[in-house]
Amino acid sequence: DQQVKQNSPSLSVQEGRISILNCDYTNSMFDYFLWYKKYPAEGPTFLISISSIKDKNEDGRFTVFLNKSAKHLSLHIVPSQPGDSAVYFCAAGTGNQFYFGTGTSLTVIP
Amino acid sequence: DSGVTQTPKHLITATGQRVTLRCSPRSGDLSVYWYQQSLDQGLQFLIQYYNGEERAKGNILERFSAQQFPDLHSELNLSSLELGDSALYFCASSGYSGGAYETQYFGPGTRLLVL
Numbered sequence: 001d002q003q004v005k006q007n008s009p010s011l012s013v014q015e016g017r018i019s020i021l022n023c024d025y026t027n028s029m030f031d032y033f034l035w036y037k038k039y040p041a042e043g044p045t046f047l048i049s050i051s052s053i054k055d056k057n058e059d060g061r062f063t064v065f066l067n068k069s070a071k072h073l074s075l076h077i078v079p080s081q082p083g084d085s086a087v088y089f090c091a092a093g094t095g096n097q098f099y100f101g102t103g104t105s106l107t108v109i110p
Numbered sequence: 111d112s113g114v115t116q117t118p119k120h121l122i123t124a125t126g127q128r129v130t131l132r133c134s135p136r137s138g139d140l141s142v143y144w145y146q147q148s149l150d151q152g153l154q155f156l157i158q159y160y161n162g163e164e165r166a167k168g169n170i171l172e173r174f175s176a177q178q179f180p181d182l183h184s185e186l187n188l189s190s191l192e193l194g195d196s197a198l199y200f201c202a203s204s205g206y207s208g209g210a211y212e213t214q215y216f217g218p219g220t221r222l223l224v225l
Contacts, residue, residue: 002152004152006152032211036216041218042218043112043114043200043202043216043217043218043219044153044200044216045112045216046213046214046215049211049213051211089152089153091153095166097155097158097166097168098155099152099155100145100152100153100154100155101152102150102151102152103152
């Protein structure tokens with residue numbers, strides 16, 4: 001039972017444009033959400049997070065939006081750069097236990 | 111480099127065997143988490159230890175066990191291995207309180223192949 005879903009396995013975007021990665025979750029009790037980036041042969045790296053009391057959090061080129069009523073979060077990367085090419089995992093949970101999506105592979109085309 | 115180390119990087123073994131995966135957390139981190147990533151699956155949380163004590167348990171099979179030692183390194187033991195146990199196993203560590211919402215820093219993973 002997948003509590004966190006990333007329905008797009010892959011995404012290609014031109015350099016300089018916006019990348020939008022989406023994530024849906026099923027459990028309304030989740031109150032903390034994270035995005036991780038993963039390069040090949042490395043472990044996931046924390047990117048940005050948001051708690052359920054907010055609907056937006058920005059960190060430089062990265063913005064996470066949370067829509068609690070739709071149980072949906074998205075990661076916006078603006079402008080996209082070739083170095084952003086990686087697999088992005090969203091995670092949602094509460095307390096010490098988080099559930100991860102299956103990842104979206106982003107390719108930024110120069 | 112996250113500061114979390116995992117050994118070995120790769121492991122090939124046969125069904126029915128037992129293996130031990132090792133993780134050293136970042137300096138000062140008291141919490142260690144274990145995750146499994148199977149093909150086309152997200153990261154599945156297995157178990158968390160905080161300062162030597164089990165803190166949270168996820169989808170960990172009874173054939174699997176873990177422990178955290180006084181020097182804070184952790185080991186994940188997988189026994190009676192099956193083909194379906196082939197996966198990437200990640201260890202992560204986090205800060206000082208073992209509490210909620212601490213950023214987890216991941217190691218590079220151990221790739222296990224069961225033949």
